[in-house]
Amino acid sequence: MGTLFGDIKKSKLVNYGLAEAVSKSLNISVLFLLPLLVAVDEFGFIALMIITEQVLVMTLMLGQNTALLRFLPKFSNKNRVFEAVRKSVIKRTLLIVVLLIFCLAYFVATLNFKDGVALVLTLCTVPFLINIEITLAKYRAVDQVQSYVFLRLFFQILKIVFVIVLFAYGFSLGSLSYSLGVLIAASISSFLLLAFTEKSKTKFTSNKKVTKLFFIFGLPLGLQVGINIFYTVTDRYLLSYFVGLEDVSIYSFSYSVATTVLFAIQIVIISFISDVYKNSLVVDAFSELNKLFARSLIFVGLLSLIIYLIVFPLILDIYPDEYARGKEVVKWILISNLFHVGYLFAFYRLTIVKKVKLIPIFTLGAFLVNLILNIVLIPIYFIEGAAVSTAISELFLFICLLLLSFHRAELNVKRL
Numbered sequence: 001m002g003t004l005f006g007d008i009k010k011s012k013l014v015n016y017g018l019a020e021a022v023s024k025s026l027n028i029s030v031l032f033l034l035p036l037l038v039a040v041d042e043f044g045f046i047a048l049m050i051i052t053e054q055v056l057v058m059t060l061m062l063g064q065n066t067a068l069l070r071f072l073p074k075f076s077n078k079n080r081v082f083e084a085v086r087k088s089v090i091k092r093t094l095l096i097v098v099l100l101i102f103c104l105a106y107f108v109a110t111l112n113f114k115d116g117v118a119l120v121l122t123l124c125t126v127p128f129l130i131n132i133e134i135t136l137a138k139y140r141a142v143d144q145v146q147s148y149v150f151l152r153l154f155f156q157i158l159k160i161v162f163v164i165v166l167f168a169y170g171f172s173l174g175s176l177s178y179s180l181g182v183l184i185a186a187s188i189s190s191f192l193l194l195a196f197t198e199k200s201k202t203k204f205t206s207n208k209k210v211t212k213l214f215f216i217f218g219l220p221l222g223l224q225v226g227i228n229i230f231y232t233v234t235d236r237y238l239l240s241y242f243v244g245l246e247d248v249s250i251y252s253f254s255y256s257v258a259t260t261v262l263f264a265i266q267i268v269i270i271s272f273i274s275d276v277y278k279n280s281l282v283v284d285a286f287s288e289l290n291k292l293f294a295r296s297l298i299f300v301g302l303l304s305l306i307i308y309l310i311v312f313p314l315i316l317d318i319y320p321d322e323y324a325r326g327k328e329v330v331k332w333i334l335i336s337n338l339f340h341v342g343y344l345f346a347f348y349r350l351t352i353v354k355k356v357k358l359i360p361i362f363t364l365g366a367f368l369v370n371l372i373l374n375i376v377l378i379p380i381y382f383i384e385g386a387a388v389s390t391a392i393s394e395l396f397l398f399i400c401l402l403l404l405s406f407h408r409a410e411l412n413v414k415r416l
Helices: 002-037 040-060 064-074 078-103 105-110 113-141 145-169 175-196 207-242 245-258 260-277 282-318 321-352 359-381 383-415
Strands: none
Touching: 002 040, 002 145, 002 245, 002 260, 040 078, 040 113, 040 175, 040 207, 040 245, 064 078, 064 113, 064 207, 078 105, 078 113, 078 207, 105 113, 113 145, 113 175, 145 175, 207 245, 207 359, 207 383, 245 260, 245 282, 245 321, 245 383, 260 282, 260 321, 282 321, 321 383, 359 383
């Protein structure tokens, strides 16, 4: 019985993992296709819009997706509870988006017409994207695997189709093609969700109490996610400020090539981390974790060599010559990937002993290190400075969490 349960659980994880893998592959494919369709500077502005979209979605959710995973299964009237949380999040998001549009009105006016409209459309897309993410969290919470897989893939396929079609046949819409394509895909997906969502007929009178519970639980997690996302995109904003859009374009493209390694390793970890958590003894869990991450490190190292020595030189043949400047960026981001694998190792060690409260503090420290290094190095070394800053801050975070994990593990063993 236990083995069968484990197999079922693992099957669900594999389904979720495959859905994420295909979804992220489609997302990455957009970043690889756009440089072939637009000028270098134009792709730089689109790259800034993409990370702005990611920042807003991940921060404005305020951890409510994680809160749904944690609490929703405990309620009997799950649909009604979900609707209360979803409406609360969407109302708050709409208010913030409207305020942002007003606050950024002067900045938008300084852009050319197409870029200005594209930025406004990106902001308007955020509530739809959050609606999709919140719904996906609900599907995971109640184990609606097929619904989760369908929605995740349906939106991503719709997005890539509209974006590529608009760029190829959009009558020179430029950056508008991306923001308009995402808006159309997100709005269609959201309206279909609205049309086919089962409405609860049971009365539910404690909306405020429930939404407060979810909000209080999710807020610290949302802040952690906000710090993480700012940590990963600060370099592109500072490159835009200190150097220009061409460097943003080259850096974003090179960064995407190098971080495909992380994308691959995350799928591996999602598929096998459940085996680590099955162990009731901390020592046994650590032993399984050590094996998993030893293999992961070897895998990342070999894949990094293949990308740097073979893949990146080959793909440069089909891209504009300017992207060849990103070779050093690829090298440093591949090195930072190794440190990131170490960070994940330390992170999971801490989750095993249930000592995770200090992680946001060290993440904030890494963000500040990254920010300071970018400010110092980008004006001197340009895109290479941004890449080195990323590698150093990843090393800093890895060392901090590794030392903390060994310290906490030692205390845990002594208590046992």
